[in-house]
Amino acid sequence: MSIDHAAVQKIAWLARLKLAEHDVPEYARQLSGILELVDQMNRVDTTGIEALAHPLELALRIREDAITETNRREAFQIGAPEVAAGLYLVPKVIG
Amino acid sequence: MTSGPRMHDLTLAELSAALHRGETTSEELTRHFLARIERLDPALNSFVTVTAERALDQARAADAARRRGEAGPLMGIPMAHKDIFCTEGVKTSCGSKMLDNFISPYDATVVERLRAAGMVMLGKTNMDEFAMGSSNETSFYGPVRNPWDRERVPGGSSGGSACAVAARLAPAATGTDTGGSIRQPASLCGVTGIKPTYGRVSRYGMVAFASSLDQGGPITYTAQDAALMLNAMSGFDARDSTSAERPDEDYTAGLGAPLTGLRIGLPKEFFGAGLDPGVARVIEAAIEEIEALGARVIEIDLPNTHLSIPVYYVVAPAECSSNLARFDGVRYGYRCAAPADLHDLYCRSRGEGFGAEVKRRIMIGTYALSAGYYDAYYRKAQQIRRLIRDDYRRAFERVDVIMGPTSPSVAFKLGEKTGDPITMYLSDIYTISVNLAGLPGMSIPAGFAEGLPVGLQLIGEHFGEARLLNIAHRYQQVSDWHRHTPPGID
Numbered sequence: 001m002s003i004d005h006a007a008v009q010k011i012a013w014l015a016r017l018k019l020a021e022h023d024v025p026e027y028a029r030q031l032s033g034i035l036e037l038v039d040q041m042n043r044v045d046t047t048g049i050e051a052l053a054h055p056l057e058l059a060l061r062i063r064e065d066a067i068t069e070t071n072r073r074e075a076f077q078i079g080a081p082e083v084a085a086g087l088y089l090v091p092k093v094i095g
Numbered sequence: 096m097t098s099g100p101r102m103h104d105l106t107l108a109e110l111s112a113a114l115h116r117g118e119t120t121s122e123e124l125t126r127h128f129l130a131r132i133e134r135l136d137p138a139l140n141s142f143v144t145v146t147a148e149r150a151l152d153q154a155r156a157a158d159a160a161r162r163r164g165e166a167g168p169l170m171g172i173p174m175a176h177k178d179i180f181c182t183e184g185v186k187t188s189c190g191s192k193m194l195d196n197f198i199s200p201y202d203a204t205v206v207e208r209l210r211a212a213g214m215v216m217l218g219k220t221n222m223d224e225f226a227m228g229s230s231n232e233t234s235f236y237g238p239v240r241n242p243w244d245r246e247r248v249p250g251g252s253s254g255g256s257a258c259a260v261a262a263r264l265a266p267a268a269t270g271t272d273t274g275g276s277i278r279q280p281a282s283l284c285g286v287t288g289i290k291p292t293y294g295r296v297s298r299y300g301m302v303a304f305a306s307s308l309d310q311g312g313p314i315t316y317t318a319q320d321a322a323l324m325l326n327a328m329s330g331f332d333a334r335d336s337t338s339a340e341r342p343d344e345d346y347t348a349g350l351g352a353p354l355t356g357l358r359i360g361l362p363k364e365f366f367g368a369g370l371d372p373g374v375a376r377v378i379e380a381a382i383e384e385i386e387a388l389g390a391r392v393i394e395i396d397l398p399n400t401h402l403s404i405p406v407y408y409v410v411a412p413a414e415c416s417s418n419l420a421r422f423d424g425v426r427y428g429y430r431c432a433a434p435a436d437l438h439d440l441y442c443r444s445r446g447e448g449f450g451a452e453v454k455r456r457i458m459i460g461t462y463a464l465s466a467g468y469y470d471a472y473y474r475k476a477q478q479i480r481r482l483i484r485d486d487y488r489r490a491f492e493r494v495d496v497i498m499g500p501t502s503p504s505v506a507f508k509l510g511e512k513t514g515d516p517i518t519m520y521l522s523d524i525y526t527i528s529v530n531l532a533g534l535p536g537m538s539i540p541a542g543f544a545e546g547l548p549v550g551l552q553l554i555g556e557h558f559g560e561a562r563l564l565n566i567a568h569r570y571q572q573v574s575d576w577h578r579h580t581p582p583g584i585d
Contacts, residue, residue, distance in 0.1 A: 015461040018446030051477035055533020081430035
């Protein structure tokens with residue numbers, strides 16, 4: 001599978017990554033190379049093989065629906081880029 | 096201590112005994128290692144942050160606790176944490192510009208447990224950005240240098256931890272291993288490292304890369320020390336949803352057990368083309384020495400080994416693209432200057448905050464998970480992941496441990512593989528399948544090729560850490576490779 005200039009732009013948009021325009025050809029080349037490596041998988045017939053999502057096939061634990069964490073909003077917001085009145089600030093969304 | 100072996104050459108077990116006998120104090124030890132870091136690390140770059148004052152406070156507290164009669168085996172011994180483990184009040188950068196300003200508001204479980212055991216944190220070690228790399232060259236803080244040859248890489252991603260232990264800047268350090276990130280740098284730096292079974296060590300507070308593969312573990316001088324560290328680090332943690340619900344184990348208890356009758360599996364796929372002949376000779380000699388301890392060798396097949404890299408480069412990037420979606424420039428971490436709108440804020444914060452390797456992996460993962468491609472990539476990779484795991488399952492019906500090289504070559508030159516990501520990926524051929532199968536794996540010093548350290552890899556059954564540590568310990572009793580220190584490191 002080869003990735004062209006437009007495909008890199010589309011993937012970068014989906015991943016919310018701003019790429020410098022001059023870096024796009026190099027990403028296209030490298031991502032194509034990685035997908036070529038990955039395409040070795042296609043030589044294996046996997047019909048009827050169940051996907052293995054997790055090495056130990058554990059069942060997820062269920063816990064009591066009880067409050068276990070305390071409110072640490074101030075501690076968590078100390079490192080935030082921009083905060084006011086306990087809220088995270090971002091550029092205006094609604095015009 | 097004024098005579099005898101140098102303080103920084105003592106193992107954790109020996110330091111513990113010296114502290115117990117009152118021959119030194121935690122404060123003296125801590126000052127000794129801090130002074131070494133200050134003197135030697137500028138040329139190695141193994142630390143991102145040194146927490147000298149905090150370390151001395153912790154050391155004095157450990158000495159006071161010892162005077163009160165509290166004394167666990169690790170009490171008062173200095174160590175370093177890979178900068179992927181969250182440490183409350185201390186920068187946790189994960190080797191990235193994205194988290195260069197991130198002061199963690201909480202401790203990782205591993206950090207909490209080692210502190211509760213009385214260990215003293217000297218600082219946080221350098222690493223590949225978000226643990227994505229095999230050479231420590233993707234770090235925002237610059238590459239770490241291999242103490243055996245400063246023109247060479249220490250391996251990665253736990254390169255700072257392996258370098259710090261090899262250069263005797265810390266007698267132990269934590270690492271994490273998603274595709275070889277503890278074992279490969281341990282091998283390239285000539286130290287001991289173990290990646291436990293998936294689920295054995297809590298992932299809580301360990302910055303996530305690929306959640307079905309990530310596992311923390313110790314890097315030390317010896318297997319005995321790794322057992323001591325693992326005793327303190329491992330165990331069930333309700334805060335990690337995939338933590339294994341098993342009773343705690345004492346990994347030191349069976350270290351001395353004889354190896355009589357031990358069946359060693361040698362996968363022929365680990366000794367084929369691509370393996371450096373000098374490395375092969377060292378590995379073969381080490382295995383012969385273990386045979387001489389009563390073990391026997393059986394040739395085995397792991398026929399899907401060659402697929403582990405393609406599978407890994409779907410599974411790991413897919414999980415990485417999901418995990419790293421949390422870095423949005425809103426709640427913590429890097430934010431771009433003067434964003435035009437919310438979309439610009441996300442895209443530029445991420446575009447400027449992440450380095451090239453992280454962006455490559457996010458994009459591969461995003462592509463593999465995008466509409467129309469899920470079955471062809473992620474599902475297909477998970478199906479082959481089962482085949483890889485089943486290969487190991489079959490092998491362990493016939494053998495007790497699998498051995499081979501950790502890395503196909505000794506440490507390579509800085510810059511040698513940075514131009515081509517795929518060449519770099521291929522250097523993890525012997526370690527990646529172990530993560531895909533969730534098995535414990537270990538690397539121990541086994542000799543030298545071209546004057547550089549070679550690591551022997553030991554792979555065990557799920558939750559078979561104790562057996563690996565036992566084999567490694569017995570080997571270290573009849574070899575002294577783990578006692579060698581890099582030239583120029585006094």
